[in-house]
Amino acid sequence: MESGQYEKAVSMFETILNQGIFHEDLYYNLGNSYFRLGSYGHSIWAYEKAMELNPLDADAKFNLSLANTHVKDRIFVPETLFLLKWYRFFKSSLTFSQFLSISALFILLASIYYLVINVFRINFNWLPLQVFLFSGFILHGVLLDKYWDISEQNEGIITAFEVTAFSGPFVRSDAVLFKIHEGIKVSIDHDQGDWVEISLLDGKKGWIKLNQLRLL
Template identity: 35%
Template sequence: MKRFLFIVSVLWSFGLMAQNSVLFDKANTFYNDGKYAEAIDAYNQILDTGKHSAELYFNLGNAHYKLNNIAPSIYFYEKALQLSPNDEDIKNNLSFARNMTIDDIDIIPETGMAKIINSLTHYLSFDGWAKTVVVFVFCFVILFLTYYFAYSTLRKRIAFLASMASLFLFCITLALAFHKYNLDQKDRPAIVFASESKVKSEPNTRSEELFRLHEGTKVQIMDTISDWKKIKLSDGKTGWVTNEDIKAL
């Protein structure tokens, strides 16, 4: 019975992959023909099956951008960038989409060693750093065994130095992996989807209005109370908006 269920599961997975491939080609055809709304519908059908990829989000962002849907285009470009953080095409298109936003918010620049460490940390995803850690552990074990069993003094010396270098790189990449994990845990980005959102001083409609945000602006979610989210901007400003005004990434 278990074997039968396994076979059914495998066949269902292959069938779903084939269906998604057909849908993806169909969506791309719609996009190339200038039928962007139809392309979006087809791409969303793939998302509904639980399939996620940088390419899928990127194409969704492109289709929304063509229709001047500011918030959705930025949202899907950001989703694509989460899965493929070093893709220059995604970065460029995201930059074009951000140029359509109204809000001009300053970014507090990082300086010194913090800038270097964070820049290096964001070069790979957490999974990427974890895989790199495993590679250096494997290299250390192989090189140390080579050192242990080598007869030649020169080979022993080279293997020992190489194994120590692998151990050092293992420690560095392990630290970067944990740092990336901690940054990801604190990173709760969202995109403003409301055409205009009133940012309040407290999580209620009677509180003072601090400022207003417009669609496409990226914020960080700091806290949640009932139907309200506390947000923080890149310039350090904070306030409360209703849940319906933003969409978490």
């Protein structure tokens, strides 16, 4: 395909998204089209959205890692504790609805087990019931955490080629804090008009224009 065809594909996919139609394949193909055009910030955003809908999508995961190799900035962060790293991996491994289904299944199994014990007067063993209930409650905790992430919508991907971060929601040469480039994932702390305050993984904070990123 020539660049003009990829531009048409991007326009078509974006139009579909604007109509409120969302699907992992739609985001995946949008990411591929942006990638071919060299718009790595937009392609990373699209792959991230595809992974939100299906964290097990191996193609989207591979293409996301490939797109990330084109990100200019390398942000170094302190080593994360193993348990925290494992929890984040676990939380991102399934979608909200998948966690909901599995946790509901554990609670259902606990209820059925307890009912069978009482109806058939079988010798009661606490261990299976405790395992079912404990697993269900743990997964419900993860559910709440994922719901918080979704409802807050507090992350975004830089899509402008180069972005200057300022110490406040204004443009002044003496207020420049740092510069970043497309593809970087940022946390959004506050918003004011068409400005947002962002945080980087290394702790840096600054204000940028809202139209320089896309919300996840």
